[in-house]
Amino acid sequence: MTESRHESLHEAMERIRGTRVWKSIFRREPARTNRTRSLAIFGNLLFHFLPVKVREKSLRVRVSYYLGSISFLLFIVLTVTGILLMFYYHPAVPQAYRDMKDLRFVVTSGLFLRNLHRIAAHLMVIAVFWHMFHVFYRGGYKPPHEFNWVVGVILLMLTLFLSYTGYLLPWDQLSYWAVTVGSNIIKAMPFFGDKIRFLVLGGNTVGENALLRFYVLHVVVLPLIAGVFIAIHFWRVQKDGGLTVPEEPASVEPSLSGKPDSEK
Amino acid sequence: MTEKNKIDTGFSSDVRKDPRRVVFVTRKTSAKVTGDPGPQVMAYPHLMLREAIAFQVLMIALVAVALLWDAPLEQLANPLLTPNPAKAPWYFLGLQELLHYFPPFVAGIVIPTLVVVALVVIPYFNVNVQGEPLWYANRPRRLRIFLALLTVLTISLAYFDAWTVLVPTVVVGAMALYAYTLKPGATTPLGPLQRRPISWWVMTWFILVAVVLTGVGTFFRGPGWAWVWPWGSHAG
Numbered sequence: 001m002t003e004s005r006h007e008s009l010h011e012a013m014e015r016i017r018g019t020r021v022w023k024s025i026f027r028r029e030p031a032r033t034n035r036t037r038s039l040a041i042f043g044n045l046l047f048h049f050l051p052v053k054v055r056e057k058s059l060r061v062r063v064s065y066y067l068g069s070i071s072f073l074l075f076i077v078l079t080v081t082g083i084l085l086m087f088y089y090h091p092a093v094p095q096a097y098r099d100m101k102d103l104r105f106v107v108t109s110g111l112f113l114r115n116l117h118r119i120a121a122h123l124m125v126i127a128v129f130w131h132m133f134h135v136f137y138r139g140g141y142k143p144p145h146e147f148n149w150v151v152g153v154i155l156l157m158l159t160l161f162l163s164y165t166g167y168l169l170p171w172d173q174l175s176y177w178a179v180t181v182g183s184n185i186i187k188a189m190p191f192f193g194d195k196i197r198f199l200v201l202g203g204n205t206v207g208e209n210a211l212l213r214f215y216v217l218h219v220v221v222l223p224l225i226a227g228v229f230i231a232i233h234f235w236r237v238q239k240d241g242g243l244t245v246p247e248e249p250a251s252v253e254p255s256l257s258g259k260p261d262s263e264k
Numbered sequence: 265m266t267e268k269n270k271i272d273t274g275f276s277s278d279v280r281k282d283p284r285r286v287v288f289v290t291r292k293t294s295a296k297v298t299g300d301p302g303p304q305v306m307a308y309p310h311l312m313l314r315e316a317i318a319f320q321v322l323m324i325a326l327v328a329v330a331l332l333w334d335a336p337l338e339q340l341a342n343p344l345l346t347p348n349p350a351k352a353p354w355y356f357l358g359l360q361e362l363l364h365y366f367p368p369f370v371a372g373i374v375i376p377t378l379v380v381v382a383l384v385v386i387p388y389f390n391v392n393v394q395g396e397p398l399w400y401a402n403r404p405r406r407l408r409i410f411l412a413l414l415t416v417l418t419i420s421l422a423y424f425d426a427w428t429v430l431v432p433t434v435v436v437g438a439m440a441l442y443a444y445t446l447k448p449g450a451t452t453p454l455g456p457l458q459r460r461p462i463s464w465w466v467m468t469w470f471i472l473v474a475v476v477l478t479g480v481g482t483f484f485r486g487p488g489w490a491w492v493w494p495w496g497s498h499a500g
Binding site: 051059101119160171186 | 302303304305306307308309310311312314315318319322323326327329330331333334335336337338339340341342343345346347350351352353354355356359360363367368369371372373380383384386387388392393395463464467471
């Protein structure tokens with residue numbers, strides 16, 4: 001027992017990883033061998049659609065700037081802050097606006113929570129666009145990645161719809177008129193324009209029905225659809241053979257796997 | 265592994281006759297592996313660690329911005345009081361800028377639909393996949409087509425007074441013409457332009473137009489969608 005007092009944090013973690021409880025949760029030994037490291041990915045419900053092995057070149061920052069990962073992480077941040085905001089929000093006129101005031105002046109860190117949700121939402125639109133353009137310029141849409149590019153376009157649209165439906169929820173002048181301007185575009189559609197706009201808004205103008213519909217779309221329908229398409233998008237990256245890494249001149253950077261790049 | 269447990273797969277129907285055939289690779293169905301994939305590493309921990317670092321850096325940046333920059337909250341929504349100008353969310357301001365020039369059906373329905381369709385079909389056209397440089401073959405003929413298209417586009421945009429579309433269009437057109445004049449193997453900073461395929465030019469044109477339209481719609485439009493300077497004082 002006297003020795004264990006001197007053991008480092010690392011050793012303590014190792015011991016915890018060796019316990020029956022740890023093994024019962026993670027279904028594997030500590031990830032020390034390549035077999036258990038593989039199990040860490042495909043033996044885990046959350047990670048199993050990720051690749052077990054990745055090309056070392058694809059890990060470099062310049063290959064992706066991690067823009068896809070950042071878009072996904074922003075989606076997670078938005079989900080968490082969004083759920084917390086839902087605790088303080090009623091999708092009703094004019095209570096929605098009063099809830100905004102409460103978030104600012106009454107709720108502890110309420111304004112911070114709203115700021116976080118808003119900045120993450122703006123950044124996600126930017127990150128998703130940037131991700132798409134970056135993938136395009138690196139030729140990431142080329143076979144066999146064609147369909148995953150299409151899934152990406154769908155995710156871009158879902159991101160815009162998510163952001164747009166969330167824009168109305170504060171029910172202030174800014175959100176009200178922004179959504180009014182946006183929804184007027186639907187009217188330009190021939191034959192069905194007015195009908196579709198009525199369906200989206202639940203009326204002929206932006207009102208309490210529109211607020212409720214946008215709320216349901218924003219917190220339930222669109223996040224669920226986006227979640228499914230994100231899963232397909234990740235899974236297809238793995239199935240299509242990883243990120244596209246264009247041919248580059250041999251590099252002299254040290255190699256993670258111990259093999260120099262030039263070795264062919 | 266013993267001979268008994270050897271795994272066989274492929275198109276051969278008679279395993280006993282062709283026991284060692286593993287797979288056919290005919291001319292038209294190439295395995296999608298091109299070139300050397302390079303060394304591979306385990307996703308756990310190499311990828312997971314990087315994702316965790318990306319998440320932490322992102323989170324720190326988000327919290328810093330959220331502490332310093334408050335989300336705006338204006339007066340309670342009032343359907344009877346229209347602000348001037350009433351602006352859509354920033355990512356739709358490019359569309360709103362287009363609505364200023366073109367009929368609603370064109371700017372609000374036709375152009376967005378065309379953009380989405382164009383994005384979806386990118387990977388299904390061989391011209392985009394092969395990526396042959398624009399000024400590689402048939403140079404005189406391609407130059408004639410290019411100049412004709414650029415002229416028609418410029419005149420129609422000028423007809424609609426769509427200056428914020430016209431300017432980026434002319435800029436990209438001039439860049440492409442400059443690429444035409446480059447000698448093969450030029451090592452100037454703009455030298456790589458001569459190797460750019462047509463898909464590169466179209467996408468660059470699209471991005472430049474979108475950025476200019478969104479920027480102008482966000483910062484340079486005031487009451488009545490008139491031009492204002494962001495540093496000037498104006499109501500609204």
